[in-house]
Amino acid sequence: MIKYFFSCIAAVGLVFASNNASALDFSPYIRAESGVNTEGSSAACFKLAGAAAKYRMGNECEVYAELMMGQELNKFSNDSALNAHVMLSAYMPLTSKKMLDDTNTDFRFAQFYMSWDKAPALNGGNLWAGRRYYKREDVHINDFFYWNPQGLGAGIEDVSIGKLKLSYALFRDDNKDQKYLTTRHDIQLRGLDVNPDGQLEFGLSIIPKSSHTTTGDDGWAVTVQHRQINIMGDGNNKLAVQYGVGPGVGLGGTGSIDNGSDVKRFRIVDGLYAQITPKLGGLLTAVYQKDTSNAGDQTWTSMGGRVSYGVTEHFKMQAELGQDWVTPSGGDTRRLTKLTIAPSWAIASNFWSRPELRFFCTYAQWNDAASTAAIGSGDYAVASLAPTSAFGGSNHGATIGLQFEGWW
Numbered sequence: 001m002i003k004y005f006f007s008c009i010a011a012v013g014l015v016f017a018s019n020n021a022s023a024l025d026f027s028p029y030i031r032a033e034s035g036v037n038t039e040g041s042s043a044a045c046f047k048l049a050g051a052a053a054k055y056r057m058g059n060e061c062e063v064y065a066e067l068m069m070g071q072e073l074n075k076f077s078n079d080s081a082l083n084a085h086v087m088l089s090a091y092m093p094l095t096s097k098k099m100l101d102d103t104n105t106d107f108r109f110a111q112f113y114m115s116w117d118k119a120p121a122l123n124g125g126n127l128w129a130g131r132r133y134y135k136r137e138d139v140h141i142n143d144f145f146y147w148n149p150q151g152l153g154a155g156i157e158d159v160s161i162g163k164l165k166l167s168y169a170l171f172r173d174d175n176k177d178q179k180y181l182t183t184r185h186d187i188q189l190r191g192l193d194v195n196p197d198g199q200l201e202f203g204l205s206i207i208p209k210s211s212h213t214t215t216g217d218d219g220w221a222v223t224v225q226h227r228q229i230n231i232m233g234d235g236n237n238k239l240a241v242q243y244g245v246g247p248g249v250g251l252g253g254t255g256s257i258d259n260g261s262d263v264k265r266f267r268i269v270d271g272l273y274a275q276i277t278p279k280l281g282g283l284l285t286a287v288y289q290k291d292t293s294n295a296g297d298q299t300w301t302s303m304g305g306r307v308s309y310g311v312t313e314h315f316k317m318q319a320e321l322g323q324d325w326v327t328p329s330g331g332d333t334r335r336l337t338k339l340t341i342a343p344s345w346a347i348a349s350n351f352w353s354r355p356e357l358r359f360f361c362t363y364a365q366w367n368d369a370a371s372t373a374a375i376g377s378g379d380y381a382v383a384s385l386a387p388t389s390a391f392g393g394s395n396h397g398a399t400i401g402l403q404f405e406g407w408w
Contacts, residue, residue, distance in 0.1 A: 027068040028408060033060050033094075035360075035401015039390040042094060043399045046364035047381035048324040048336040049373035052289070053144035054381055055304050055322030058340035058360035058403055061094035061380055066110060080118045085132070087111035094380060115157075125159035125167075134169060135188060137225065137238065139271040139285045141306045141320060146240060146269045146287075147203065147223050149186045149252040150174065158190075165190045174254045180212040182247070184254050194226070201225040207247040210257040217261040219247030219254075235274030242267040249291070263293040273351070279310040281351030297329040310349025318342045318358065332369035336385070339363050342403070355406030365396040 035043035035058075045061040047054035066089040074082045089110040113130025130152070137147035155169030171184040190201040207219035221244030228237040242251045242265075249255040249265040256263075267289040275281040284305040291298045304322030311317060320340045327333040342360040346353040366385050371393060374386040387393035 025070040030065040031405040032063040033403040038398045044384045045381040050326035051324045053142040057320040058362035063092045123160045126157040129154035147252045197230045198228045221248035232274045237272045240269045282307040301325045308351045334370035336366045358403045363398045
């Protein structure tokens with residue numbers, strides 16, 4: 001599968017280059033991890049059943065690559081431009097059977113869309129159509145895309161209304177796992193000044209009842225986010241409050257179309273990044289999520305952070321600590337704590353410097369409730385907590401290895 005990935009990269013690149021090589025833009029990303037656990041088998045990763053994310057450093061048992069390519073097709077006299085965008089991605093997981101499972105490699109066109117940018121008719125906004133990662137918001141250290149209205153659709157984006165930016169998109173397909181085409185209206189308003197260097201951003205998703213369900217209802221979701229910038233230089237803080245009903249529990253994306261109006265989700269996410277000194281930087285996050293329905297309730301709480309200290313120009317010490325709790329109604333609270341120490345070599349010594357090669361040691365500890373909930377999980381990271389895993393029900397384990405992450 002990987003050979004087809006690189007073949008498609010070459011083919012798409014040649015098509016773009018034949019139009020106008022000088023305007024071709026490449027944005028690659030790759031991460032890879034390899035190691036051995038304390039029981040002598042391949043690298044283990046750790047995630048709590050019921051948690052929507054895990055802390056990433058020394059804890060991603062996979063190879064993942066993507067290449068974003070953009071081409072300006074035409075520049076108009078009014079300074080607007082017609083652009084094409086393509087992203088190829090490949091995902092190869094580690095499984096309990098082998099170090100990397102090529103048979104389960106996922107290769108696809110993650111993005112493929114056209115845009116007319118800075119259109120005068122849209123007051124400087126953009127018109128687009130295709131499949132794209134659309135206005136996503138995440139917390140980097142646990143790769144948690146808490147506001148993720150991506151998908152296949154079309155819309156108008158960042159239409160200026162004074163200082164505000166208005167966007168509307170109509171989506172029909174969120175991702176490769178969505179079984180049926182489902183309509184989702186996404187409306188966003190960003191750029192409301194509320195304090196020095198601070199703005200409010202609003203999102204509304206509306207999902208009409210699908211004809212493919214007999215149990216589902218209409219769905220909707222709202223997001224309100226405060227973004228604070230220029231904290232200690234390039235630092236920022238994002239605080240988001242989200243609420244969704246029915247299929248709207250995707251909180252930006254589309255949840256199950258079989259959800260009735262009794263299914264609800266409330267979430268608060270906070271992420272704070274700062275480069276405190278030229279050598280010392282870090283990112284902290286906290287998540288609270290409560291799911292309710294007639295079938296029962298569940299809460300997920302997460303707190304964690306990563307700190308980076310530049311020892312020399314190209315060497316830094318990093319540490320990441322994260323803890324997750326999941327409490328289902330009528331059940332015991334599951335708990336997972338994960339700590340990673342990682343001496344790292346990078347192109348520079350600040351927090352975001354990439355490419356970066358890490359020698360890491362990851363240690364995790366969990367309780368009996370987490371172990372029981374992991375039994376039979378198809379997620380390799382969750383299954384590592386099960387009593388049938390390599391750690392044999394000892395409720396703790398460790399992995400030592402190398403991890404590479406790069407973008408440029």
